[in-house]
Amino acid sequence: xxxxxxxxxxxxxxxxxAGRGRGRRAVRDVExxxxxxxxVRPGEFVSIVGPxxxxxxxxxxxxxxxxxxxxxxxxxxxxxxxxxxxDIGIALQDATLxxxxxxxxxxxxPVELHGKVxxxxxxxxxxxxxxxxLAGFESRRPKELSGGMRQRVAICRALADDPRxxxxxxxxxxxxxxxxxxxxxxxxxxxxxxxxxxxxxxHGIEEAVLLSTRVVILSxxxxxxVEVVTPPFxxxxxxxxxxxxxxxxxxxxVRDRLFAADVGVGG
Amino acid sequence: MTVPPARARAxxxxxxxxxxxxxxxxxxxxxxxxxxxxxxGSSVPKLDAxxxxxxxxxxxxxxxxxxxxxxGEAFLGLLIxxxxxxxxxxxxxxxxxxxxGVYPYAVALQALPPIALAPIFVIWFGFGMTSKIGLVGxxxxxxxxxxxxxxxxxxxxxxxxxxxxxxxxxxxIRMRVVFPGLVAxxxxxxxxxxxxSFLAAIAGELISANAGVGVILQVYQRDFRLAEEFAVLLIxxxxxLALASLVRVARHFVMExxxxx
Numbered sequence: 001x002x003x004x005x006x007x008x009x010x011x012x013x014x015x016x017x018a019g020r021g022r023g024r025r026a027v028r029d030v031e032x033x034x035x036x037x038x039x040v041r042p043g044e045f046v047s048i049v050g051p052x053x054x055x056x057x058x059x060x061x062x063x064x065x066x067x068x069x070x071x072x073x074x075x076x077x078x079x080x081x082x083x084x085x086x087d088i089g090i091a092l093q094d095a096t097l098x099x100x101x102x103x104x105x106x107x108x109x110p111v112e113l114h115g116k117v118x119x120x121x122x123x124x125x126x127x128x129x130x131x132x133x134l135a136g137f138e139s140r141r142p143k144e145l146s147g148g149m150r151q152r153v154a155i156c157r158a159l160a161d162d163p164r165x166x167x168x169x170x171x172x173x174x175x176x177x178x179x180x181x182x183x184x185x186x187x188x189x190x191x192x193x194x195x196x197x198x199x200x201x202x203h204g205i206e207e208a209v210l211l212s213t214r215v216v217i218l219s220x221x222x223x224x225x226v227e228v229v230t231p232p233f234x235x236x237x238x239x240x241x242x243x244x245x246x247x248x249x250x251x252x253x254v255r256d257r258l259f260a261a262d263v264g265v266g267g
Numbered sequence: 268m269t270v271p272p273a274r275a276r277a278x279x280x281x282x283x284x285x286x287x288x289x290x291x292x293x294x295x296x297x298x299x300x301x302x303x304x305x306x307x308g309s310s311v312p313k314l315d316a317x318x319x320x321x322x323x324x325x326x327x328x329x330x331x332x333x334x335x336x337x338x339g340e341a342f343l344g345l346l347i348x349x350x351x352x353x354x355x356x357x358x359x360x361x362x363x364x365x366x367x368g369v370y371p372y373a374v375a376l377q378a379l380p381p382i383a384l385a386p387i388f389v390i391w392f393g394f395g396m397t398s399k400i401g402l403v404g405x406x407x408x409x410x411x412x413x414x415x416x417x418x419x420x421x422x423x424x425x426x427x428x429x430x431x432x433x434x435x436x437x438x439x440i441r442m443r444v445v446f447p448g449l450v451a452x453x454x455x456x457x458x459x460x461x462x463x464s465f466l467a468a469i470a471g472e473l474i475s476a477n478a479g480v481g482v483i484l485q486v487y488q489r490d491f492r493l494a495e496e497f498a499v500l501l502i503x504x505x506x507x508l509a510l511a512s513l514v515r516v517a518r519h520f521v522m523e524x525x526x527x528x
Contacts, residue, residue, distance in 0.1 A: 064432050065432075066431060066432055083434075084431060084433065084434040085434065086434055089433075090432045092425065092428070092429065094425050096423070096425045096426055096429040098444065098447070098448075100450070100522070109430075109433065109443070110433040110434075112443070113434055113436075113439055113443075114434065161433075
């Protein structure tokens with residue numbers, strides 16, 4: 001452990017997806033992430049926004065230990081990442097629940113992987129489900145749930161093994177605007193009440209500003225950090241906040257930087 | 268999982284009305300046409316003669332004895348085909364080298380109609396049930412093998428990535444993500460194979476056997492007792508439909524009550 005322990009520490013992160021084949025049908029090398037430096041302090045909620053294909057998900061996968069970056073270092077709680085870690089919970093755009101398991105057992109999946117499921121695990125999951133508005137749905141199968149409910153289950157699953165770091169890759173990307181807003185408010189509450197550190201990948205500007213203590217803006221591919229915006233709001237975020245001029249102002253700033261990043265590289 | 272929406276909709280659209288009308292027309296034609304054509308109804312038995320052969324005065328002792336033999340062969344053969352198909356399907360799904368090496372042989376075996384294999388199986392395993400069981404096993408293996416193999420190979424990448432992200436080992440992914448996902452494809456294969464099992468057992472009996480549905484069909488044919496022959500065919504239709512729905516019910520039961528682990 002280092003003395004100044006960051007939740008996440010990215011230094012000079014670069015990743016190139018190797019091409020395949022030769023001649024006309026060849027797939028060229030793609031540099032997804034050029035040079036990303038980023039630290040996330042314990043208890044923060046950091047969103048990473050950027051144009052499509054700027055390597056946002058690549059950054060998240062590097063933190064999750066799902067891919068080995070071409071260059072640079074990734075540290076989580078001061079330790080170099082060599083593979084998936086037990087103290088990381090992850091939720092992806094697709095809820096990816098296992099259809100043959102009910103809600104409770106879907107949530108217990110990560111717990112099972114690391115040992116026997118204890119009563120306290122069940123209690124913790126029950127508490128999470130209750131907080132996510134899923135009390136009473138413990139023994140339902142995924143096909144009986146709406147898209148929004150499935151995503152809530154996926155987030156509860158991410159938190160089930162009591163991880164210190166929560167990674168979210170556009171978990172609400174496929175939901176309608178109204179459901180998404182409600183989920184954001186709920187996620188903010190879960191984050192406050194559990195005291196986790198969270199990293200969210202999104203292309204929703206309002207979503208990023210609403211949820212985050214810091215918003216990291218990436219450039220077009222290959223991604224680098226162009227700016228970090230700090231929304232000056234208390235940790236508790238509400239629907240009312242979204243209607244304020246301050247909120248609109250911060251969103252506008254993020255939007256301007258995003259478009260600048262977009263045009264800057266293309267032109 | 269559930270019935271595919273397209274099939275469910277087609278079933279609703281057809282409804283029962285059309286089926287009732289067509290059945291009535293068929294039954295009427297069955298009664299009238301044979302007498303019109305041949306008078307004595309010797310080569311196509313009239314409806315009432317067939318119904319009589321299906322009634323209490325029919326040879327139910329013979330029918331049931333034959334059915335017991337045939338169903339026994341079909342069941343035991345299907346069991347062999349199921350176990351071998353699932354085991355091979357998992358192996359071929361997991362290993363690319365095995366798939367490249369063994370799958371072409373499985374396809375080649377499948378190209379042989381079971382009835383063409385029957386004489387060899389009789390030479391190898393005798394006139395009794397064993398040769399028919401072997402034949403059924405060979406015929407039912409392929410659909411189960413193919414659907415199991417596809418199930419392994421087409422496991423949702425997202426599921427595997429999700430499990431990997433939570434730190435699952437390869438063995439854990441296999442036991443907790445891949446294998447439970449095979450129940451649905453195995454049942455799809457089983458739905459095809461259960462029909463094939465019946466077909467292969469009777470095909471084998473028609474070639475050479477000492478008991479079974481294939482045998483009594485030949486006996487009735489030889490004795491020109493066509494009403495009984497038609498009665499047996501109708502029983503076969505009923506049994507075939509019952510077996511297919513049995514598999515569907517079993518599938519539903521297993522999918523709904525699968526233990527949550």
